[in-house]
Each structure stands twice: as C-alpha cells, then as structure tokens.
Amino acid sequence: MDWLTENLWSAWLAAAVVLGVAEMFSLDLILIMLAVGAVSGMVLALLGAPFALQAVVAAGASVGMLALVRPSMAKKLHDGPTLTQGHDKLLGQQGTVTQAISGLQVGRVSLGGDVWTAAPYDETLTIAEGETVEVLQIRGATAYVHPVPRLEP
Template identity: 65%
Template sequence: MDWLGDNAWAVWLGLGVTLGVAELFSLDLILLMLAAGALVGMVAGLLSAPVVVQILVAAATSVAMLALVRPSLVKRLHTGPELKLGHSRLVGKQGVVLQEITGIAAGRVRVAEEDWTALPYDDTLTIAAGETVEVLEIRGATAYVHPVLRLES
C-alpha cells in the first residue's frame, strides 16, 4: 500500500490512458473529459499532493470539462460548414456584362467563369456591356443582376 501512496500519479496516468483509449470506441467525448481529469489528478500526484486532494482536483476538472468544454466541442463537431451548392453559390458574386442587359431584352453576363443569361433586378435599368454587376438572385437559368457602383476618381 505504501507504493500506491508514493506512486499515485502512475495510477492516474493508467486511468487517463485507459479512459482515452475507451473514448476511441465510444466517441461521445465523455470519457475524454474524464481522462483529462485523471491527467490533472496525475499532475497533482506528481506534485506530492495528498490522495484526497488528487481525487478532488481530478473530479473538479472532470466536471468542469464536461460542463464547459464538451458542449462546445459537440456543437462544433455536429455542425459542419455551410455549403452552398448549385446556383445559390453564385448569389452575391460579381460578374461582367458581356451583352447589354435591359428590362425588355435579356443579355449575357460572365460570373464565376460561366456565361449566364441575365436580366436587371430593377427592370427599369439598362446595363451596358463591360459593366460590373452583382448577382442578386437566380431564377431558373436566368441571373438577376444589379450594377456595382464605382467611385470615380
């Protein structure tokens, strides 16, 4: 029993490694938080703290990790990046007018290296070829665009 009191850090290390390996099978992040507590208990053991203090420190760390760290990690892991697929990825992008666009006659724009049939979002506008436009909406195969204002120098 004397060895266990002198080498409690080794027990904490073994517990931490065991919980870490078990986490690989559960993937709930609960055992990982408990392993972190065990490793903090190991540090307390290396600093020659009494066993009761080691247990309290390990328990407090585990509870803190479960309450403070785990929720944000779970949220981050369960919500991936927002992917814009299809035509919606072009909304907000800028392009160049290839053929004049009016409210009456559709023109052509090049957006993201693709040519699109385009109409002005405001059907009272006429947008000349060479102008820079922003795509505000895609309906079917038509991009609804608005000219980007340029500051004159």
C-alpha cells in the same frame, strides 16, 4: 493492497486513456475534459499524494476544464467558415455584362470566368454591355443581377 496504492497512477492513466478513446466516438468535448482530470490525478499519484487529494484535484480539474475550456473550444469548432457550393457561391459576386440585359430580353454576364444567362433583378431596368453588375439571385441557369453604382468624377 499495497500494490494498488503504489500503482494507483496506472488506474488514473487507464481511466484517462479510456475516456480519451471514448471521446473519439462522442466528439462532445466532455470526456476529454474528464480525461484531463484523470491525468491530473495520475500526476498526484506519481508524486505520492493521498487518494483523497488525488480525487479532489481530478474532480476540480475536470470541472474547471468543463467550465472554462470546453465552451471556447466548442465555439471555435462550430463557428468555422461556411462552405458555399454551387450557385450560392455566386450570390454577391460582381461580373461584367457581355450582352445587354433588359426586362424583355435576357442577356449574358461574365461571372468568375464563366458566362451566365442574366436578367435584371428589377424588370424595369436595362443594363448596357460593359456595365458592372452584382448577382442578387440565381433561378435555374439565370442570374438575376443589379447594376453596381459608379462614382462619376
């Protein structure tokens, strides 16, 4: 029994390692917070503190990590930038009309170095060549655009 009390730090270390490895499979950021508590228990065991104090500090550190650190970490992990691919990345972009567009006839628009078939979002509009437009919608291979207003001096 003396060996166990003298080497209780190794039990805390083993618990921290097991919790850390289990966290790699769960990715919930819960087990890693408990592992931090186990590490704090290990530090107190190395300093010679009684087991009751080690357990209380480990539990307190775990609860503190779960209450104070985990919410902000989880928010940072889940609130990253969204990746837009395909046609969705063109929505909101501006381009230049290379062939006149009207409600009766589709034209062409240069968007991000590519030329797209384009139609006016408002079918009553006619958009002249050289005008700057904004993409409001993509249907199939046609961009539905609206002219960007210009400030006239």
